[in-house]
Amino acid sequence: MPELPTKLKGYAHVYERAHINTDEIIPARYLNVHEEAELAKHAMEDIDVDFVKRVQPGDFVIAGDDFGCGSSREHAVWALRGAGVRAVIANSFARIFFRNAINNGFLVIECPGAVQSINTGDELEIDLAAGRLRNLTKGTESSFVPLSDFARELITAGGLLPYIQKAHGAVES
């Protein structure tokens, strides 16, 4: 798998509220499927029905505290990724969502306070190497909590399953 890029650019979709939960990210009425493309059609549907119409590949979701709380459904990560979201930047993440994200090699960045200085539509640059989040539209900058070594290894490997295969050789089959 390729190394993580050091810099990522994209546009922001801001949801300031705390505790955006997995029922809102992908409602349970769509859990009768698990194909990413199908789930993607309903990403964030119960919080913003227009999200899927606006989101472009490479965009970022910006949120407040405890993003992804509630159900353990990994469908929430797949729906966001399928919709084109490159990373979620939040004040903090719920545990299972964070775990599901890095297990999928999906980028989640804890950047407390970022949500206050970003508006939907702002162009952002994430500098992973420096741990900096730049708002190119507003000319502001903030630093974020660097990924732990373990999370970085998982994301770099492309997720938990490739990581296990790499770390332990082929999993017994």
Next chain:
Amino acid sequence: MGMTITEKILAAHSKRECVVPGEIVNAKLDLIVCHEVTTPPAVQMLRKLGINKVFDPSKILVTPDHFVPNKDIKSAELAKQLRQWREEQGITRYYEVGNHGICHAIAPEQGHVLPGMTIICGDSHTTTMGALGTFATGVGSTDLAAALATGELWFKVPESILFELNGPLPHGVYSKDIILYIISKIGVDGARYKAMEYRGSSLRYLTMEARFTITNMAIEAGGKSGIMPVDEIAMNYVHARTSEPYELYYSDDDAEYAERFTIDVSSLEPMVALPSLPSNGRFIGEVPRVKIDQVYIGSCTNGRIEDLRIAASVMKGHKVAKGTRAIVVPATTEVWKTAMREGLFDIFSEAGCVISTATCGACLGGYMGVLGAEETCLSTTNRNFVGRMGDPRAKVYLASPATAAATAITGTITDPREFLKPESQHLLAAAESAYGQDDYLWGV
């Protein structure tokens, strides 16, 4: 430095003398529980990698629960995939529709959960099983896939928060009220990443069934797990179901906790969590008598036999109010059968309730009572997030089975003490049936 019960279980399962919070360990798993929503994606991931065998079929328990009996064609496909997979893997601990139940309820009920175990399931309410002194936590499908292939999983050792629950439960107050009170105090992320450990004299007054309600909702405070020490009540529950050996772990006196809370349970009142956060709990006296369109009694939180007995004791001789619907959903087939034998279904059906087969059902807006826009529901389930039980404009209130039954009778949010007999007979009856009157009196 001493260790908590959670640290001891994780250390023992990762071949360490000791572990400390924050450390990442690879722990051996004793039980993996599978249902039809999150397992098929995990199986698909493994197939893509060419992994066609699970690590050990005997450590896996399978039951369809979310959308069975199949609610639609796509759900039928998921249940079919689960069924075919368990057949091909030779997994014998399988509960087909007709013997099925909500996984977190059926696993302990059928004797698959032993103290000291590590347990995962692709479902956030896996924490339920921690009431039997296990480390049990919910994961996603990728974790589930890795676990099914290797029998191990990575965990960041959580810090623990200690909740000391003191005193007997007042009249009309149940374990659901205790956990709603705790979540109202610490918030829906108050225990984020942490183990919620319980101890204290109140546990003596709580049957296993009541305890599961408390550990079930650890995730509603963001917790990684909920856990209780194994006492005589827990051992009696286990020994009535299995003779398998197990290890007991207890927190050391000098174990370190991130926080400690002491809760005077004897001062609590029935609680209601207002829409749309489980942390919006209020004492019922502070809650307006909102008109309720639907009452839902069930789920892995409050669909066990004791819950149905309590609800029936309130509802006996009454009718569901005009303009209100009441749905009773036993958590497992065994609960369903027991409720039928005990005549509880006569009480519910005479009152005008719908009685469902065991399913997660409308708790997560699946089926069997999904809400429309602007509808109000008082539910014994675990979550009242926006959209949880159906239309995002619906309003869900969380409460105990007693409060739910009282609300069904009046059609507005109602204090169950208006219908309960003055003495706490429900508690005594439940305690007697679970472990004998002598033990109960010893507990008092």
